[in-house]
Amino acid sequence: MQLTKTCLSLGLAMSISQFAFADWVDDAATKFEQHTIQLRHHIHANPELGNMEFKTSELVQKELRSYGIEVKKGFAKTGVIGVLKGTKPGPIMALRADMDALPMEEKAQVPFASKAKGIYQGAETPVAHACGHDTHTAMLLGAAKALAENKDKIAGTVVFIFQPAEEGGADIDNFLNGDQVGARKMIADGALNNPKPEVIFGMHVMAGMPSGNIFYKDGAALNSADGIRVTLTGQQVHGSMPWKGRDSIVAAADIIQNLQTMVSRRADLSKGMGVVSIGQIQGGTSGNILPEQVSMIGTIRSNHEDIRQSIFKNLPTMIDHTAQANDVKAKVEISPYAPVTTNDKTLTELMAPSLIQAAGEGKAHVLEHNQSASEDFSYYGQLMPSLFVFLGATPADQDMSKAAPNHNPYFIVDDKTLKTGVESHMRFILDYPKVASQVQSAWKAKK
Template sequence: MKPFQLSCVFTSLLLCSPISFADWINTAVEKNEAQTIQLRHHIHQHPELGNMEFQTSKLVQQQLKSYGIEVKTGFAKTGVIGVLKGKKSGPTMALRADMDALPIEEKTQLAFASKTKAIYQGKEVPVMHACGHDAHTAMLLGAAKVLAENRDKLAGTVMFIFQPAEEGGADVDNFTQGAEIGSRKMITDGALKNPKPEVIFGLHVMAGMPSNNLFYKEGVMLNSADHLRIQVNGKQVHGSMPWDGRDPIYAASQMINNLQSLISRRSNLTQGMGVISIGSFQAGTTGNVIPEQVNMVGTIRSNNEDIRQNLLKNIPIMLEHNALANDVQAKVEIAAYAPVTSNNPTLTRLMQPTLKQVAGEDKLHVLAHNASASEDFSYYGQLMPSLFVFLGATPPSQKMDQAAPNHNPYFSVDDATLKTGVELHIRFIQDYPKFANQIQSQSTASK
């Protein structure tokens, strides 16, 4: 919403102001836009991998303290919580940003492009903010600054959650130690206990969507994600005499095919969808030897919890029986990453005018279906009503289908979109208290 003139009516009781009370948000966001962009450039140029965001965490703490916001640490290794109490009574609300980067070499040629290298899983790798978490951190800091400067207008308490390792940890086995990083670790370390928020909001910049445009939907917003690791052990033999061995490659190839039948024949696809993909297949060293072992790694996705649980239950059973039929052994491991990310329907509907006010009617879009990727923001949504929104990151002058996607060496975020993210955070906090009782009553009744 842009500043607008009010028709002033002078009476003995009232003298109208030429600018509406709510427009302080626009003025404050524009005033701080340059600093938000500067912060984003600095974070982008100095990316840090998951669980290793020490300097980013230090920067966040310094900024929050400079705004007069209470800072709490000791969560998920590098996580930071900022707590801001408004001058008016009201609910406790949370805003979340992730801070970690990815093991990708940047090729954008930006003036502030990353040249950083770091250790990932024991190996030195290039590091890049290829998913926009630099923008997320900068936007939340921008919102924190504006809200702190205007705490007299704030009803309730705001928690600013700066979370590490949304993309996984650089220093842990993400398969076996997934619960020790990211949002799950923030939660188990007590980040949401004192104070305890009753609602949480998040956003994510997306390439291929025009800058300053917002995208949302009720219900499922992102798929679940679970990791799959399979080891097939047979008996090594010369390739010319397969009958004297037990071929794990042949058995593994059957397993890959049969896994798909769990989707097409064993899942109720009227409820949603599911995907099982094997992305890594490692076996053997030469063409004339049937190896002893095959190792496969894959991912399991769904937008429906019943379908997800059906797959998690039946994948090990199918693979073990497949192994038995081929006289080999199969070791099957499944590790959870994230449940379905789902927007609370009542919260989404009541906050729709807020989204419209920020983006304008022509830049607000309802998604026809959920996105296929996943987010550990979903764990917060299991504890309280939540709303997760996409923010376009590609300049409108660029063809959307030609924009480098998230997790790509050429991925970039248009600085012009940051002000929309900052404003959205602020208006979430300003508008939610008006609907808090209604949303909490609905949430309690649905449990």
């Protein structure tokens, strides 16, 4: 990953001094640092899968109430909304964290490592916070506690969004029912209706980026992600006489090769990039029998909506025609998961000084390229101006290139980075009211 210049080199019209606050912001983040770390360790040691975050949800509700924050529940099964009204008039602003863990075993040597197990798609599995959602939940709780104690300094209302199942639900078929979990379900259940925010902020810890550093860019920040499932039906026959049957295996091979042309020959790559990958193939019971049926499951990724839609449009036709050429039948299913996570340009530029304030001089960096992963935070960004930033997770004295990546069993997050995350949340809320009119005017003009 290439990183370039700090945001100071953007030549922003607004100086950092316009956003300077008294030391109380840093002091508040420091005051609650140990509380935030303790929460993180507890959540990490007690991970829960998507749609199963019952104890995590209860913990979040208990903490928010203890801070004097109004709690709302009944969203997306385990989702929680906290509402904090500042003493000064101002906009309604949202901060979002995800709560779910992954169905995998943790191998990181930390004293609070997970030993938990859960049920994923009907089978028992180890469970671990190998993506960092434990830190997201803890940092948002830490910010909520600090902001609640200083609500006299808040101009407007804060909506704290604690979202389940960003990684999908453990108890449903995510391919068929992806709209029933995560951000889409939170929105459908009215989590953002009362009060209705006009802007939203989020962050994600990232391995391979130094602890306490913030990374961001305007425009595409994360790729889109969508699922594809193809079922091919031929005619079973003995492997010694393929002419008497219809070979679904060969058809699958042709389709996998042709899938690559969806990007290399059909997508307008002047706009961005795209990837179509098949990660799972199932078919056959014996080496000397050509099976009747072969199924393939894969993923579609892009950093531009036009390319994403182009793949959606052209891919089924290509698969169907390739199947016909092999005299087999094809069933093509596409399961949308998340659009491109896109940071609003005006919001990003105007909030850049806040990132410098939170991270410190020389620790807020502009990314040259978007990250390749995906996030259902993108659905919030379709409704309002949004800013999603990345927070370094790897201890600054380590080799970044050797850090175990997110979703790896050895993935770790340096506790020292949590304070920067808490302070970032706080500064989002304290600084946004000063630029709200500019952001909203630009958003309305764009729409």
